Amino acid sequence: MISTLINPKQIIAARVAKELRDGDVVNLGIGLPTMVPNFLPEDVNVILQSENGYIGLGPLEGEIDPDLVNAGGQPSSILPGGAFFDSLFSFELIRGGHVDVTVLGGLEVDANGNLANWMVPGKMVPGMGGAMDLVTGAKKVIVAMEHMAKNGSSKILQQCRLPLTGKGVVDMIVTELAVFRVTEAGLVLEELQEGVDLETVKEKTEASFTVNPALA
């Protein structure tokens, strides 16, 4: 499968997929995170939760039902065994620790596990939607994003500059260059993506980090 990874987003999604276990309840943010299921092995079946009120989210198949959309408002399906509920229950699941993993995009992540992904003051204020609840309540928070912004600056910072989505909430950062774990002592570089060397990651990461001895 590795040979088919042709762009950064696919590299990221494929690596995130390795974090998911059979039976996990997973909430995927819009954009890149929705690519993750494409890279799950056949024996790993996860249950996708959709914040607008169901579990068992599936891809659109057959006719569009205008009453059935995902959290991005796109037509979707519900798989056998799924269930619908209201928004209150949906967020009871999310905040209450009943979602095993959430995968979200990020504008900035920092060395303390802070995440900023909901607004750029003066430019873009879409609102936080369900993101603040997800990062607060999900058992494991994975940020899946490209290592650098479009202008080439690092998105992994010593300290976030944008308004936060959550404070100290991130467990893992997966980019097309590397995988970091967030610990009490700061960021630990756990893996280099294929063909990437340590110097490149150091150069393109603003935050300070330690390197897992296994990598040295």
Place this chain on the structure above:
Amino acid sequence: MDKMISMEEVSTLFTDGMTIMAGGFMGVGTPQELVSAMLEANVRDITLIANDTAFIETGVGPLIVNRRVKKVIASHIGTNPETGRQMIAGELEVELVPQGTLAERVRAGGSGLGGVLTPTGVGTVVEEGKEKITVDGREYLLEKPLRAEVALLKAYKADKAGNLIYHRSARNFNPLMALAADTVIVQVEQIVEIGDIDPDEVMTPGILVDKIFVQGGYQS
């Protein structure tokens, strides 16, 4: 008690300056014909409580576009560019609330609670101006109840007593809002006689529903 109403009667239920809740998630589960009735009634300066401001042409979006809203309380406004434009121009007040917190605030308003304690938003701008309460060593924000004068719901099916069944993901905020407004109006696709819905299947009990509007009009 006859709960069935016509489009003409719907438009008499709104007054300028009132607070309105509307069900829906990006327009899915929003009573589009009730929103149109509000537009035609020319009601202004409303405070709108909804998950999001949907799109320019659908959901509650047209209320924003046609400048009927003074303040909106929502979790997401990004899919309706007009909301952001009016906000930045200082023409519209926007209170952004995390989606789970919005649901809990509506629940609190509808269920006699003085608020809820949530960890969501601690350490972010959401905590500004709010009381922080520590319970067993963890910090929570005190989030206060939300209520409205009118709630606009969308259901798939009702009986004439107002018992409701929702369809697929169109349920979302509707059942919560049924508890949190003085007058609850529902738009339904299908109306059946009392007794035709199995009590086990009822998602919102009819005692919460004041008025039923059948989509496309109703012939008795």
